[in-house]
Amino acid sequence: MLLAVDAGNTNVVFALISPGSNPGQASTIVARWRIATDPRRTADEYAVWLNQLLQLEGYQRSDVHGVIIATVVPKALHNLTVLAQKYFGGDPLVAGEPPVEWGIALDVEEPQSVGADRALNVIAAHAHHPGDLIIVDFGTATTFDVVDYSGAYKGGIIAPGINLSLDALVTAAARLPRIAIEAPANDSVIGRDTVSQMQIGIYWGYIAMIEGLVARLKAEVGRPAKVISTGGLAVLFEQHTAVFDAIEPDLTIQGLAMLWERAHMP
Template sequence: MLLVIDVGNTNIVFGVYDGKKLIYDRRIATDKEKTSDEYGMLFDQFFKHDNIEIEDIDDIIISSVVPTLMHTLPAMTQRYFNIVPIVIGPGVKTGMNIKYDNPREVGADRIVNAVAAYEKYGGPVIIVDFGTANTFCYVNKEGEYLGGVITPGISISAEALFLRTAKLPKVEITKPEKVIGKNTITSIQSGLIYGFAGMIDYIIDKMIEEMNQSKEDVMVVATGGFSNLISAETKNIKVVDKYLTLEGLRIIYERNKVSN
């Protein structure tokens, strides 16, 4: 079986594949201070709780946007799984031509999402990932990664309001009943949910316009923690794919396994 691990700034999402089937997935908080042993014990506890044998894991692939964990997690997999993982980065075959000024600048998660989206939905496709940062990626019909957009995510925007103002409270990120808030909390919630939905649609419109495409011809896929909440209020997002990143890791693993 294959263990896939996606390390984000806020969460680490991991899953286990039996062939092409995802049979298990979990999400834990990213902690840059944890040691490889602490992560090893954490994975061990999860697996034991859910009756998964570490010995059944044959291979591991990791993507990470957190540099401080780029040594920690591979060290953990070698010690606790006795497996040297594939780590998304230079030298790893993705099957996608990255048309960025400096391809090394593209976050591993963005590449993994783009590979999965093109494989599953074809192109042209726009991928919107709702994470600590919101990322928008454009892949053309030929499967080339052309670039995208990065904005602050909804969580850090809400946190900034709380930290940088004297009287605004910290609020739960949830959809209010009406756009026009009747109190401070619902007013902030409205600004976050509907403000981000409007921004998402506007950026997608501009990307499609810039590429001289019609909306009917471009697939728009969302993923990430707040994808269901925000996508429901947008006009352009056509599919929410919760497991897009995990699928991308599996696909890249298979391409490298074959190439080796």
């Protein structure tokens, strides 16, 4: 089994992956867990938490034969590396570093600044979907990534995530309550009370932003482009917009599995 670790700004996702039984066969995610990102969390704390979760799923630490890590939080890497070394028996692979470089063209002005999660999304999306792509990733930030038909990353957009937008609104306006992020009860955009007006502004406003930016990206690409949605909040929007052609909630983890397999190809 492979333990893939995606350390984001808000959560660290751990995924237990069973490799394909034959060369070229897709890997399978058999379990996934997430914990709030905290660079101060020690390897020992991670190990206690993970050990319990592995047992609940019917696995042991000894079932894990390798670890691969991607992180956009550099301070979190040390303790995750110690976790792999101390509790899983070896040095982890780190996405983007030898021997698991990206293997794709980062056709942007500052390729070194491209986040690990975005590069992994590009790798996995291009492997699953031919042609030009627009990847929308709902995380701490909402990112839009443009991938051409050759698999090259061409750039994109970074926008505030929906939770960040709500937090900023509630923090700055003393009389506005904290609300759940969910689809309003109906399609009306005329709110009749404070809570419904906030839900409309956050939810339908966010969908309008997504649809508007995707339309502008498609126009600039100038060729048909498939729109792929990923990230923890992807399913929140799929029922109320036709902008997405596919929902792939595990693109980042799939990209990690692909890098691992590439590094271990004979």
